[in-house]
Amino acid sequence: MTRLFGTDGVRGLANRTLTVDLALRLGAAAAAVLAAEFDGTRVHSGSPRPLAVIGRDPRVSGEMLEAALAAGLASQGVDVLLVGELPTPAVAYLTAQLGAALGAVISASHNEMPDNGIKFFAAGGHKLGDHVEDRIESALTDGVITGPTGAAVGRISRASAEDASDGYVGHLLSATPARLDGLVVVVDCANGAASVVGPRAYREAGATVxxxxxxxxxxxxxxxxxxxxxxxxxAAVRAHGADLGLAHDGDADRCLAIDASGEVVDGDQIMAVLALAMRDAGELAGDTLVATIMSNLGLKVAMRAAGIEVTETKVGDRYVLERLREGGYSLGGEQSGHLVLPAHATTGDGVLTGLRIMARMADTGKSLAELARVMTVLPQILINVPVDEKAAVVASSVVSAAVAVEEKRLGSGGRVLLRPSGTEQLFRVMVEAEDADFAREVAERLAGVVAAV
Incomplete structure (x- = not known):
């Protein structure tokens, strides 16, 4: 049976695979697992019931899923605070700040509008481990959850937009080590959850937005x-002569950058820039950066030259978070722009990342292009192959044999990585080599093998 939870919560086509009924039952199951073990109470309300914080991105299906998820939680004796359209990291922050038993975000991140998703935070705003998600899934599929009655039923309330965002923006500003006065930044909010708080935070930090x-x-x-x-x-960076551009995804837990000439600065390069900034400030615990197996080889080379160790995890910011917590490290992330700074956030925070990039620019007086040159990006080709059964590809001896052949061709100057997507019915084929054309040839051959399985 396919696992319900992927690498970032439960996702699917809204009103088809991710239905109102599923959201209702997920809320009840999450309450049964997360709230049942929580001995805190809702802050400032005097309520004896545990609290859940729910936020969402703006996609239209979020309205109905929010209602169903809130109903499921309340049916199990959990008070629910709806904080509206806020970035995923803002919901994690509020979950911790309000002493909530759990938080939930209704979002499909960078996916197209028809999709949606539900992901949970435990008390303290931390993402769930696999074993906790498995318990929620078991409660949903195997158990009969009976809720309380009378005064023990949860209440649902809605926070004002100001109350929900003010504390989060203030928190972001306190985590920004330098004023951004004089910097001009273009911010692409993806018509998503950071459309208000993102530009506001950058402006209040001093940037022209x-x-x-x-x-x-x-x-x-x-x-x-x-x-x-x-x-x-x-195009906007070039048209306005801006110092940089920042691009968020739908729920704003990631950030990619554009330098003044229009060149992309990806998550690996951003990690390199911030790792050096934190090392110089004495903030990089153990002189170690946490990255995933998808990070470019050039990142490892640059960090080795700077005396910084890179420790790798599986793909997914949840695994980066686990390694950060296990090792007590202070910076980790993904090539896609998910960066985590545990001293300031319990999950990836795209707006915080943007603020820290600009703070490094302001502190050094260097352009983003100058800062990003610390790392040379090796050609990396990624092909997403639609498949019927991801497990069949994993088990295929034909695929493993083809990989072995291509790895021999690449030698020490490149690498191959095949992995199933955690959120879509795709198999990802990634090849790195010193020559981009050769990398593409290898990737296309392997993609053909995968597609034939």
Missing amino acids: IEIHASPDGYNINDDCGSTHLDDVR
Whole structure:
């Protein structure tokens, strides 16, 4: 049986695979697992019941899923605070600040508008481990959950937009080590959850902000914009003569950058820039950076030259978070722009990442292009192959034999990585080599083998 939870919560086509009924039952199951073990109470309310915080991105299906998820939680004696359209990291922050038993975000991140998802945070705003998600899934599929009655039923309330965002923006500003006065930044908000708080935080930190794709209507989230579509932010940087551009995804837990000439600065390069900044400030615990197996080889080379160790995890910011917590490290992330700074956030925070990039620019007086040159990006080709059964590809001896042949061809100057997507019915084929054309040839051959399984 296919596992319900992927690498970032439960995702699917809203009102088809991710239904109102599923959201209702997920809420009840999450309450049974997470709230049952929580001995705190809702702050400032005097309520004896545990609290859940729910936020969402602007996509239209979020409204109905929010209602169903809240009902499921309340049916199990959990008070619910709806904080509206806020970035994923803001919901994690509020979960911790309000002493909530759990938090939930309704979002499909960078996916197209028809998709949606539900991901949970435990008390303290931390993402769930696999074993906790498995317990929620078991409660949903195997158990009969009976809720309380009378006064023990949970209450549902809605926070004002100001109350929900003020504390989060203040927190971001306190985590920014330098004023950003004089910097001009273009911000692509992906018509998503950061459309208000993102530009506001950058402005209050001192930057001059030109915002684009910051008018969500429920339908236009990630629509040819944001961190997966960089053409508009690149063009705007050039047109306005800005110092840089920043692009978020739908729930704003990631950030990619554009330098003043229009070149992309990806998550690996951003990690290199921030790792050096934190090392110089004495903030890089153990002189160690946590990255995933998808990070470019050039990152390892640059960090080795700087005396910084890179420790690798599986793909997914949850695994980066686990390694950060296990090792007591202070910076980790993914090539896609998910960066985590545990001293300031319990999950990836795209707006915080943008603030820290600009703070490094302000502190050093260097352009983003100058800072990013610390790392040379090796050619990396990624092909997403649609498949019927991801497990069949994993088990295929034909695929493993083809990989072995291509690895021999690449030698020590490259590498191959095949992995199933955690959120889509795809198999990802990634090849790195010193020559881009050769990397593409290898990737296309392997993609053909995978597609034939």
